[in-house]
Amino acid sequence: MPDGLGSRITEISGTALPIRGNDIDTDRIVPARYLKEVTFDRMGEYPFFDERFDANGNPRPHPFNDPKYQGASILLANANFGSGSSREHAPQALYRFGIHAIVGESFAAIFTGNSLAIGLPTVTVSHDDMERLMAAVEAKPELKLSLDLSEKCLVFDGGVIPVEVSEMARKSLAEGYWDSTSTLAANMPKVRQVAARLPYLNGF
Amino acid sequence: MSERTLFDKVWDAHTVDILPTGQTQLFIGLHLVHEVTSPQAFAMLREAGLSVAFPERTFATADHIVPTDTRARPFLDAQAEEMMQAIEGNTRDFGIEFYGLDSERQGIVHVIGPQLGITQPGMTLACGDSHTATHGAFGTLAFGIGTTQVRDVLATQCLAMEKLKVRRINITGALSPGVYAKDVILAIIRRLGVGGGKGYAYEYGGTVVDRMTMDERMTVCNMSIEGGALVGYVNPDATTFNFLRGRTFAPPAEQFERATNYWLSMASDPDATYDDQIEMDGPAIEPTVTWGINPGQATGISERLPLPEELPDPAGAQRAYQHMGFTPGTPVRGIPIDVAFVGSCTNSRLSDLRAAAQVAKGKHVNPRVRAIVVPGSYGVKAEAEKEGLDQIFRDAGFEWRAAGCSMCLAMNPDQLHGRELCASSSNRNFIGRQGSPEGRTILMSPAMVAAAAISGQISDVREFL
Numbered sequence: 001m002p003d004g005l006g007s008r009i010t011e012i013s014g015t016a017l018p019i020r021g022n023d024i025d026t027d028r029i030v031p032a033r034y035l036k037e038v039t040f041d042r043m044g045e046y047p048f049f050d051e052r053f054d055a056n057g058n059p060r061p062h063p064f065n066d067p068k069y070q071g072a073s074i075l076l077a078n079a080n081f082g083s084g085s086s087r088e089h090a091p092q093a094l095y096r097f098g099i100h101a102i103v104g105e106s107f108a109a110i111f112t113g114n115s116l117a118i119g120l121p122t123v124t125v126s127h128d129d130m131e132r133l134m135a136a137v138e139a140k141p142e143l144k145l146s147l148d149l150s151e152k153c154l155v156f157d158g159g160v161i162p163v164e165v166s167e168m169a170r171k172s173l174a175e176g177y178w179d180s181t182s183t184l185a186a187n188m189p190k191v192r193q194v195a196a197r198l199p200y201l202n203g204f
Numbered sequence: 205m206s207e208r209t210l211f212d213k214v215w216d217a218h219t220v221d222i223l224p225t226g227q228t229q230l231f232i233g234l235h236l237v238h239e240v241t242s243p244q245a246f247a248m249l250r251e252a253g254l255s256v257a258f259p260e261r262t263f264a265t266a267d268h269i270v271p272t273d274t275r276a277r278p279f280l281d282a283q284a285e286e287m288m289q290a291i292e293g294n295t296r297d298f299g300i301e302f303y304g305l306d307s308e309r310q311g312i313v314h315v316i317g318p319q320l321g322i323t324q325p326g327m328t329l330a331c332g333d334s335h336t337a338t339h340g341a342f343g344t345l346a347f348g349i350g351t352t353q354v355r356d357v358l359a360t361q362c363l364a365m366e367k368l369k370v371r372r373i374n375i376t377g378a379l380s381p382g383v384y385a386k387d388v389i390l391a392i393i394r395r396l397g398v399g400g401g402k403g404y405a406y407e408y409g410g411t412v413v414d415r416m417t418m419d420e421r422m423t424v425c426n427m428s429i430e431g432g433a434l435v436g437y438v439n440p441d442a443t444t445f446n447f448l449r450g451r452t453f454a455p456p457a458e459q460f461e462r463a464t465n466y467w468l469s470m471a472s473d474p475d476a477t478y479d480d481q482i483e484m485d486g487p488a489i490e491p492t493v494t495w496g497i498n499p500g501q502a503t504g505i506s507e508r509l510p511l512p513e514e515l516p517d518p519a520g521a522q523r524a525y526q527h528m529g530f531t532p533g534t535p536v537r538g539i540p541i542d543v544a545f546v547g548s549c550t551n552s553r554l555s556d557l558r559a560a561a562q563v564a565k566g567k568h569v570n571p572r573v574r575a576i577v578v579p580g581s582y583g584v585k586a587e588a589e590k591e592g593l594d595q596i597f598r599d600a601g602f603e604w605r606a607a608g609c610s611m612c613l614a615m616n617p618d619q620l621h622g623r624e625l626c627a628s629s630s631n632r633n634f635i636g637r638q639g640s641p642e643g644r645t646i647l648m649s650p651a652m653v654a655a656a657a658i659s660g661q662i663s664d665v666r667e668f669l
Binding site for chain 2: 021022023025027028031032033035036037038039040050055079080083084085086087088091106107108109110113114117118166167168169171172175177180181183184185187188190191194195198199200201203204
């Protein structure tokens, strides 16, 4: 049995890093060639690699290269962030780069699940609030943000923006259930009962 | 209980418990594993001292990284070789059936599951791959998951899930000649958007889907995730049962009738209630191609490239045009291509190869174009060769390869170079997807790829039939 539950995640504070554009897919977040590594150890080097570096490895202007966003722990994104491939390498890369929460207008389904499974909250705000947030952070990168999952809000510069997070995800993060193996494994007797009554596992 | 969808019934039959978070603990009847998204999951099992709970419900193959021009080991790419050895070692150590390059059952994971009859109606299925919804063609609830979730399924055969809503998509009437399943799903995504399916399972139906073969239904379900839907499915019917009968892992003859009765009972009730319903007009769908950097940026072959300001996301369209180098308002037909790729879990089955071969037969690939055909599995390749399709392709100047994911995501040596433009039967036109950060992809049906390969430009396949 694993140790049990994961850490309790209720609040993430820090500076933010805006990445503009809808439909940012996981191929852009981590190019497929880095999926040939059999561990996640080096993923923190790869977020947006092909946008951040030219063919010779020279850095290009990109929020992830910009010194003014260095040390940011909250990523700001527009709509349908993390679409496409199910590669967990994408949230792993962001997390290992130092991103510990993502605030977006919306997220792709598998990306949301993968992020939750590693304890990386994804919460949503309205389009207008995201515009405000991005503009505020671009104007003042040292701005401190605080994401409060219990109160479902994002506090910054005296302002408060309401955030949406599913109650299941919120609980999962707050109580450590996001590290799910032990919770699922505790039910193994019931799992075997379900298997025993499924016609296709029992000769119909 | 009536009024239930297949989604409701399969979900309920596989519910183990409601977790303290409110999530459902869902039993996964079948787990498919491939080499790319599994090594870290096996490492996590080892670290925790766990075993695989249901090894007999777990099947593995190698598809993403395998070269398609040679099967020789060790692979020239040392990383690919290490990854191959990892899946070989992990499946051996944990007692999982593995179809490697020396197996006649090897192939793209979403091609071999159905082909071997492992995928069946009324099941839940998971795989560390976003195109897992392909199996939904059988009336299976098939979830694409990440590596940590692969760990959970290996360890417990379960996932912690939030239930989805169900959107019924009715495609009525009939398709015109030269219009294929690929055009149907591209038209659906174009209409509903790449994020439109978020929170939904898509149930595809209507006369167009009723008349589709299983291969065609798989093509439609395959790209559900491209429309934002985690799950896509078609209710099982006689077409489904006829496909499955006699396959290696299908129920044996003496169980088959009981199996079909069960499968039919899992189909959506005629009066099932849906969270949303969409009507599509089959005859209005024409051969469809993408022009941008996501699968929703698509257009009918006879249309002109849309103006950014006509679209819901003008900034996204502008970025797409910047990458593709096309001019808004000009015809999509006639754009010259460099590469043609027939393959991928979307369109690499026997009927796909037949459709492309029908167009290629007796013609020749434009000398400017590099064209490859990559069958979806060892089995598909063998059947195609029995029919002589390989010869038709070779005579026309296509390369005929061994099975794998190949140029769909370019994790093997099959890649675009520089700004090459590829007419591709795959599922994603994302920037960099086919191996070159500057590379460009236009998605279309396999027959349209063959037409583009021969003419050297984006063409209307209806002129080739």
